[in-house]
Amino acid sequence: MQRKALTRGFEQAEFQARTEKAQALMAAQGLEGLLLLTEPEVRYFSGFNTLFWQSPTRPWFLFIPAAGKPIAVIPEIGAALMRQTWIEDIRSWSAPAPQDDGISLLSELLAPLAQRGARLGILKGHETSLRMPLGDWERLVQALPGLQLTDATGLVQGLRMVKSQAEIEKLTHICGIGSATFDQVPKQISEGMPLEEVFRAFRREALAQGADDVPYLVGSAGPGGYVDVISPPSRRPLQMGDVLMLDTGATWDGYFCDFDRNFAIGAADDAARRAYDVLWRATEAGLAAAKPGNTCRDLFQAIQSVIAELDDQGGDIGRLGHGLGMQLTEQPSHAAFDTTVLQEGMVLTLEPSLGYGESLIMVHEENIVIRAQGAELLTRRAAPELPVI
């Protein structure tokens, strides 16, 4: 299938805009720098795009100064690729080097801030991790007395939540590819097919439809429904009466779709049909509530009020949707605790789930972008009734 040829990467103006927005917020919060260690954050501000992060061996650092372009402190193996981005100041070392994996380069860069007791933003809040050895982090902090480490999680997550038009184009593209892939599922699977072959066929089809990759594919199948929503495939063959769920995060140019579809094999029982109907209508309620000015909590409650017809627990996956972009899941969370106000340009999943029968769980998911008038679907809406293959 041929789709419009999008340009890979972004114009330099995109990175400049991201950086300047961060710097305006940094100034308002009294931060003289921001130190980033994680793949999406480094990529967001630099354009550095590689799967090499899967190797845990080397740490990578991007420093956002109060003004000017970011500075990369990275292993030499990445320097050639970083030189293709808009970053000019690239400081590299021959890594791995267990005795000094970038720590002295980083200390040198940050020493002036430490000497004047400046505030440095780091990511230490919800949904973050420290993507370097904790021992090296402790050594770095000890080497820089005076530096005031300040949590800048909200600053960075707040920026990343609202997508640019160029980002939305990439997300629209991959959601279209995901939808076209799910459309082919009924032609590709049948009773007797082992689940691992179902997964393999789905992955191959997504690539044929134009995905770069399918980093995330989980799912389950069982009589009348499934008990788990994050499993790798088993070798169990699909059986008449199974409900099959596939949940995929496919990527194009580093941006994810994240949605699932349910299929009944041969026939569907009433309990599964009923659960599906409730979830479909819960998603409708979410679509109606997903407009600028409402909060994630509002969205959660709109979805939850429909789920409660059948189940007051909403399954137990902890939230009913989330942000989507360079990662499979991003901030915010559609949950009672999240009062983030929805804004134009946010790309979100709506993901109602419920428990039914004996320990069965059903999930349902769509991807949307928030526009001035409300939700715009990026995925082709799931069928209103549980499809039977």
Place this chain on the structure above:
Amino acid sequence: MQRKALTRGFEQAEFQARTEKAQALMAAQGLEGLLLLTEPEVRYFSGFNTLFWQSPTRPWFLFIPAAGKPIAVIPEIGAALMRQTWIEDIRSWSAPAPQDDGISLLSELLAPLAQRGARLGILKGHETSLRMPLGDWERLVQALPGLQLTDATGLVQGLRMVKSQAEIEKLTHICGIGSATFDQVPKQISEGMPLEEVFRAFRREALAQGADDVPYLVGSAGPGGYVDVISPPSRRPLQMGDVLMLDTGATWDGYFCDFDRNFAIGAADDAARRAYDVLWRATEAGLAAAKPGNTCRDLFQAIQSVIAELDDQGGDIGRLGHGLGMQLTEQPSHAAFDTTVLQEGMVLTLEPSLGYGESLIMVHEENIVIRAQGAELLTRRAAPELPVI
């Protein structure tokens, strides 16, 4: 292509043996527990296998006590899958919960150790990261005064380096699939094909050959050679005289192959042929040196001495191979700094690289297992001369 049907997962005895070996080492080092946060470590001791770790939202914890089975402290969304493993004590909470994402459950579990001033092993050394919010980590440590945090990186990495026969079977399987996939490359690509289509064809073929997934695929192509070894694909069409390199980490049942192949498009110039020949012979030197009792440094020096014929820098990727298993790259490193002694059952890459011409780099890689007599290839050996397509 049909291969021997291997069993997915492991017998319970495998996890028991891993746990008991860890506990023996813990006893020797005076550790009363081991706290693990990262995917490969949690999977290694529990068998918990899911791609859901790609979502950064939730932390996961596995505690190895001084005796008995590991204890899982995990988000509720993972409890159903964890109940399918050998783990019995599963403590879960409804996550995400920014105010308390498992911290009070974990504090309760660790409080007895803290009260008696016990030593708790954590991973804070080379090649590790802290896969939870740093802020939550600091709160946990503050809540447990008296607990002596001790680096157990060497303990865990030392265990994981030496593979069991069941692990070697999975690694042999995926390396066979990777080799069969590379064998098809000459039939699938040709001058004029954009690099992104080369990548897509490779991924589809690897799945057809039986891979579960191809999480890692990087590569480059350019006139006479390439300048970067970790790039995503561009849309540039392959041209006569290009050297194309593809480097893949494909997976089966959670185990990786990691190797690359080079191809000349239409014709190869002398410089590329010469670089290829040196790398091929450097790998031969590595194969000869890869036997029990030699160190990683010995292996490094054996490979480096051949590379030095053409280039005394060995490219600049920092090492000439590494461990391989549940991750694309694992300990140890074939580098001058690594004095790890090679043992039977270690699965390794041999990965010579060199710089040549004007800023060109060439890489070459094979995967091996160390046997009593020396190296056994898991990959089908690369052709001795640069293949021309």
